[in-house]
Amino acid sequence: MCGIVGAVARRNITPILIEGLRRLEYRGYDSAGIAIRDSAGRIQRIRSVGKVASLQQRMEENPIEGELGIAHTRWATHGMPAERNAHPHMSGEQVAVVHNGIIENHAELREELIAKGYRFTSDTDTEVIAHLMADAVKDGNDLCNAFKSVVKRLVGAYSLAVASPDDPDRIVVARAGSPLVVGLGDGENFVASDVFALLTETQRFIFLEEGDLADVRREGVQVFDSEGNPVERPVVSSKLNPTATDKGPYRHYMLKEIFEQPAVVAETLEGRIHKGRLLEESFGYETKSLLDRTKRIQIIACGTSYHAGMVARYWFEEIGIPCNVEVASEYRYRKSVVSPDTLFVTISQSGETADTLAALRGSRQQGYIGSLVICNVPESSLVRESDVALMTRAGPEIGVASTKAFTTQLVALRLLVLALARRQGVDAEQLNTWVEELHALPRQMEVVLKLNDQIEEMAQGFAERSHALFLGRGPFYPIALEGALKLKEISYIHAEAYPAGELKHGPLALVDAEMPVVCALPDDPLLEKVLSNLQEVRARGGELFLFSDKRVKIELDNYQSLTLDDICPTTAPIVYTVPLQLLSYHVALLKGTDVDQPRNLAKSVTVE
Ligand code: G6P
Numbered sequence: 001m002c003g004i005v006g007a008v009a010r011r012n013i014t015p016i017l018i019e020g021l022r023r024l025e026y027r028g029y030d031s032a033g034i035a036i037r038d039s040a041g042r043i044q045r046i047r048s049v050g051k052v053a054s055l056q057q058r059m060e061e062n063p064i065e066g067e068l069g070i071a072h073t074r075w076a077t078h079g080m081p082a083e084r085n086a087h088p089h090m091s092g093e094q095v096a097v098v099h100n101g102i103i104e105n106h107a108e109l110r111e112e113l114i115a116k117g118y119r120f121t122s123d124t125d126t127e128v129i130a131h132l133m134a135d136a137v138k139d140g141n142d143l144c145n146a147f148k149s150v151v152k153r154l155v156g157a158y159s160l161a162v163a164s165p166d167d168p169d170r171i172v173v174a175r176a177g178s179p180l181v182v183g184l185g186d187g188e189n190f191v192a193s194d195v196f197a198l199l200t201e202t203q204r205f206i207f208l209e210e211g212d213l214a215d216v217r218r219e220g221v222q223v224f225d226s227e228g229n230p231v232e233r234p235v236v237s238s239k240l241n242p243t244a245t246d247k248g249p250y251r252h253y254m255l256k257e258i259f260e261q262p263a264v265v266a267e268t269l270e271g272r273i274h275k276g277r278l279l280e281e282s283f284g285y286e287t288k289s290l291l292d293r294t295k296r297i298q299i300i301a302c303g304t305s306y307h308a309g310m311v312a313r314y315w316f317e318e319i320g321i322p323c324n325v326e327v328a329s330e331y332r333y334r335k336s337v338v339s340p341d342t343l344f345v346t347i348s349q350s351g352e353t354a355d356t357l358a359a360l361r362g363s364r365q366q367g368y369i370g371s372l373v374i375c376n377v378p379e380s381s382l383v384r385e386s387d388v389a390l391m392t393r394a395g396p397e398i399g400v401a402s403t404k405a406f407t408t409q410l411v412a413l414r415l416l417v418l419a420l421a422r423r424q425g426v427d428a429e430q431l432n433t434w435v436e437e438l439h440a441l442p443r444q445m446e447v448v449l450k451l452n453d454q455i456e457e458m459a460q461g462f463a464e465r466s467h468a469l470f471l472g473r474g475p476f477y478p479i480a481l482e483g484a485l486k487l488k489e490i491s492y493i494h495a496e497a498y499p500a501g502e503l504k505h506g507p508l509a510l511v512d513a514e515m516p517v518v519c520a521l522p523d524d525p526l527l528e529k530v531l532s533n534l535q536e537v538r539a540r541g542g543e544l545f546l547f548s549d550k551r552v553k554i555e556l557d558n559y560q561s562l563t564l565d566d567i568c569p570t571t572a573p574i575v576y577t578v579p580l581q582l583l584s585y586h587v588a589l590l591k592g593t594d595v596d597q598p599r600n601l602a603k604s605v606t607v608e
Contacts, residue, residue: 002027002028002072002073002074002075002087002099002100002101002193002606003020003021003024003025003026003027003028003072003073003100003192003193003194003197004024004070004071004072004098004099004100004159004160004161004180004191004192004193005017005020005021005024005070005071005072005190005191005192005193005197005198006069006070006071006098006161006163006171006173006190006191006192006216007020007068007069007171007188007189007190007191007201008067008068008169008170008171008188008189008190008216008217008218009067009068009185009187009188009189009218010067010187010188010218011067011188012065012066012067013036013066013067013068013069014034014036014059014063014064014065014066014069016190016200016201017034017036017069017070017071018034018052018055018056018059018071019197019200020071020190020192020197020198021034021052021055021071021072021073021197022052023196023197023199023245024073024192024193024194024196024197025051025052025073025597026398026399026400026596026597026602026603026604027073027075027100027193027602027603027604028073028074028075028076028602029050029051029052029073029074029075029597029602030049030050030074030075030076030081031047031048031049031050031073031074031076031081031082031083031085031086032047032048032050032051032052032054032055032071032072032073032074032086033045033046033047033048033055033071033072033074033086033087033088033098034046034047034055034059034064034069034070034071034072034088035069035070035071035088035090035096035098035163036064036065036066036068036069037066037067037068037069037163037165037168038064038065038066039065039066041165041166041168042093042165043090043093043096043163043164043165044064044066045088045090045096046058046059046062046064047083047086047087047088048083048086049081049082049083049086051597052073067168068163068168068169068170068171069163070088070096070097070098070161070162070163070171070191071088071098072086072087072088072098072099072100074086074087075602077102077125078102078106078123078124078125078126079122079123079124080123084121084122084123085122085123085124087099087124087126088163089122089124089126089127089129089130090130091118091130091131091133091134091135092134093165094130094133094134094137094164094165095130095133095134095137095143095162095163095164095165096130096162096163096164097126097129097130097133097160097161097162098126098160098161099125099126099129099158099159099160100158100159100160100178100193100606101156101157101158101159101176101177101178101606102125102156102157102158102608103125103126103128103129103154103155103156103158104155104156105153105154105155105156106125106128109128109132109153110127110128113128113131113132113135116135118131118134118135125156129150129154129160129162132150132153133146133147133150133162133164136149136150137164137166142167143162143164143166143167143170143172144170144172144213144215147162147172147174147213148213148224148228151174151176151213154176156176156177157176157177157178157354157606157608158174158176158177158178159173159174159175159176159177159178159179159180159193160173160174161173161180161191169217169218170215170216170217171191171216172213172214172215172216173191173208173213173214173216174208174212174213174214175208175209175210175211175212175213176210176211176226177210177354177606178193178352178606179193179194179207179352179380179381179606180192180193180208181193181194181195181198181205181206181207181208181379182205182206182208182214182216182221182223183195183198183201183202183204183205184202184204184205184206184221184235185201185202187218187219188201188218189216189217189218189220189221190202190216191214191216194377195238195240195379196240196244196245196396199238199240199241199242199244199245200242203237203238203239203240204235204236204237204238205235205236205237205238205379206221206223206233206234206235206236207233207236207379207384208223208233209225209233209384210226210381211225211226212224212225212226212231212233213228236379240396244395244396245396245398252399252585252595252596253398253399253596254399254401254403254490254581254585254595254596255585255595256399257394257397257398257399257403257404258403258404258449258578258581258582258585259449260394260395260404261403261404261407261408261442261445261449261578262442262443262445262446262449263442264392264393264394264395264404264407264408265407265408265411265441265442265445265574266442267393267394267395268392268393268394268408268411268412269411269415269438269439269441269442270393272415273415273435273438273439276432276435276436276439277432277435278415278418278419278422278431278435280419280422283388283390283415283419284388286387286388287372287388287390288419290343290369290370290372290387290388291343291416291419291420291423292423293341293343293369293370294321294341294342294343294369294420294423295321295322295339295340295341295342296321296322296323296339296340296341296342296343297316297321297322297323297324297342297343297345298323298324298326298338298342298343298344298345298363298368299312299313299323299324299325299326299345299346299347300325300326300327300328300331300344300345300346300347300356300359300360300363301325301327301328301346301347301348301356302327302328302329302348302353302355302356302605303353303402303485303605304349304401304402304405304406304482304485305347305348305349305353305356305402305405305406305409306325306327306347307406307478307479307481307482307485308347308374308406308409308410308413308478309325309345309347309413310325310477310478310481311410311413311475311478311479311573312325312410312413312416312417313325314474314475315413315414315417315475315570316417316420318417319417319420319421319424319426320424321420321424322339327355328346328353328355328356328358328359329355329608331359332355332358332359332362336366338366338367338368340367341369342367342368342369343368343369343370343371343372344360344363344366344368344370344371344372345371345372345373345374345416346359346360346371346372346373346374346375346382346386347373347374347375347409347413348373348374348375348376348380348382349375349376349377349392349394349397349402349405349409349603350375350376350377350380350603350604351373351375351376351377351380351381351382351383352377352380352381352382352604352606353382353604353605353606354605354606354608355605355608356382357381357382357385358608360373360382360385360386361385370387370388371385371386371387371388372386372387372388372389372390372416373386373388373389373390374389374390374391374392374409374412374413374416375389375390375391375392376391376392376393376394376397376405376408376409378391390412390415390416391412392405392408392409392411392412393408394408397603398596398603399595399596400489400490400596400597400598400601400602400603401486401489401490401584401595401598403486403581406482406577407445407574407577407578410573410574410577411438411441411574414434414438414570414571414574415438417434418431418434418435418438421434434570436568437568437569437570437571438570438571440568440571441568441571441574441575444564444566444567444568444571444575445574445575445578447564447565448564448575448578448579449578449582451562451564451579451582452582454562455562455579455582455583455586456582456586458545458560458562458583458586459583459586459587459589459590460590461516461543461545461560462487462491462493462516462545462583462587462590463491463587463590463591465493465514465515465516466493466494466514467493467494467495467496467510467514467515468484468487468493468494468495468496468515468516468517468518469484469495469496469497469498469507469510469511469515469516469517469518469542470483470484470487470495470496470497470498470517470518470519470580471497471498471499471500471503471517471518471519471530471533471534471537472497472499472500472519472520472530473499473500473501473526473529473530473533474524474526475572475573476520476522476524476526476572476573476576477497477498477499477500478573479520479573479576479577479580480497480498480518480519480520481497482497482577482580483495483497483518483520483577483580483583483584484496484497485497486580486581486584486585487583487584487587489584489598489601490584490585490587490588490593490595490598491584491587491588491591491593492591492593492598492599493587493591500519500529500530500533500534501529501533503533503536503537504536508536508537508540511537511540511541511542512540512541512542513541513542513543515542515543516542516543516544516545517534517537517542517543517544517545518545518546518547518580518583519534519544519545519546519547520546520547520548520576520580521546521547521548521549521552521554521561522548522549522552522567522569522572522576523549523551523552523567523569524569524572527552531554531555531556534546534556534559535556538556538557538558538559543558543559543560544556544558544559544560544561545559545560545561545583546559546560546561546562547561547562547563547564547576547579547580548561548562548563548564549563549564549565549567549572550563550564550565550566562579564576564579
């Protein structure tokens with residue numbers, strides 16, 4: 001939520017900040033701004049409503065240059081998207097501040113500052129920090145000491161970067177609840193919300209820890225812990241390729257990421273299965289010993305990751321492991337009863353989702369045997385704070401609507417199921433079959449991607465509709481939820497998912513000739529039941545869009561369908577996800593919406 005980037009160098013840093021913002025845009029994009037200290041020692045600020053491109057346009061009309069600066073792309077929390085609310089915020093001509101997160105005690109701080117004569121020009125919580133800084137600097141503190149005293153007064157979750165016209169050599173930053181990295185250069189240093197923002201400048205990073213503050217200068221970086229003591233944090237070399245975040249030949253990141261799925265699924269399996277066998281050693285000793293003690297599972301996640309957890313519940317219970325799944329924002333605020341020998345599992349693409357992280361932190365006092373995270377970002381907070389991690393290897397996911405992260409999460413969950421199945425006494429032959437099914441998955445996904453043109457045609461039936469219904473039973477119910485989520489996220493068509501058996505308890509009242517109904521029809525034990533539910537839809541004139549196994553005989557009077565070949569039973573939910581992603585993508589294209597950055601959403605939700 002919101003992206004921060006900053007640089008202090010001996011060259012013009014404007015292009016570095018703009019490129020950083022472009023790479024961080026997935027975190028929020030309702031306004032953007034930049035503050036640069038120019039050669040005359042003044043802070044020049046430009047802000048603009050809308051995306052980074054509109055800020056760039058403003059800057060072309062009014063170019064600014066300098067060797068020190070900070071910039072921000074915003075996802076609004078306090079105050080509507082408007083230029084006055086865009087960051088950086090300043091106190092008069094003084095300090096400039098960019099902020100990601102929420103300052104919970106901003107109202108009382110604002111009152112105190114108004115009483116002192118400070119004039120507010122925005123509706124944001126952030127502006128109090130600018131005035132607090134100006135006040136602290138006025139008392140004769142240097143920027144870093146002033147910052148230390150100001151941060152002590154802030155309640156909430158945040159990451160911050162501050163620059164001052166009076167200090168030509170430093171940016172001060174803090175991390176408390178929202179991610180922040182320091183990028184190390186030669187005679188220049190950088191800060192950003194994530195490493196992707198800085199990959200074109202450096203591969204060397206310091207990941208600030210909770211409560212850390214850093215004084216970032218050209219010739220060095222000093223980190224302080226939450227007590228204000230100087231600390232050494234490790235310097236990590238990133239192996240990420242700077243072009244990993246390019247669109248390549250694809251029109252949108254989402255399409256690129258959908259088509260990357262066979263490769264990243266194979267990558268997630270690499271070194272973890274071999275010749276029909278799960279290579280459990282690849283999980284590491286600590287994970288293995290945690291799994292030895294696991295008798296039950298509690299899964300916590302948000303959004304698409306929550307849907308992955310819902311699919312996995314069917315898989316875990318199939319092998320006799322009781323499993324609960326809940327969204328983090330509900331779980332963290334209710335009293336829950338933890339059964340003995342329960343493993344706490346979080347699932348998250350980013351590893352930074354505020355509610356999931358808070359649920360993990362809360363779980364430590366609840367009597368779980370330990371915590372395991374399934375995550376796509378190795379340096380993330382969830383990975384660092386969990387006992388063990390099982391990494392998905394999807395690579396950077398830029399499209400706000402999650403695609404490859406979801407399918408690789410399901411693959412990681414399947415690996416976990418296999419590891420626990422052996423402990424549950426599932427026989428070797430069955431285990432081998434399940435491993436082989438995972439092995440076949442990338443190839444099956446390749447085949448499904450070849451349906452792209454036909455799905456594009458199918459999408460024509462949707463573009464003029466205002467509503468859609470997705471149905472599924474068993475593990476295909478969460479897949480229906482995910483299909484509906486994709487459609488509403490990127491095409492803004494109202495879509496609901498229902499367990500097909502529940503249709504008659506309400507949603508059937510909505511079905512008429514204007515209601516497209518989407519359903520996956522794998523060749524599974526619930527097939528006949530689902531087909532009966534679809535008869536109920538047809539009897540009310542509902543229009544059916546089906547994705548079915550070629551072995552399935554559909555006896556319905558009118559429908560559109562595409563067939564999928566040779567899909568294995570255990571991995572079918574993963575494969576059937578792909579056509580639903582493509583369907584939403586093509587509907588969104590027809591509707592002309594912003595596929596990669598749908599309105600009001602952001603990829604990394606670091607506020608609760
Ligand atoms: C946001 C994103 C979703 C994502 C959810 C959870 O809503 O737009 O795509 O599923 O957050 O994020 P996480 O990073 O924890 O998986």
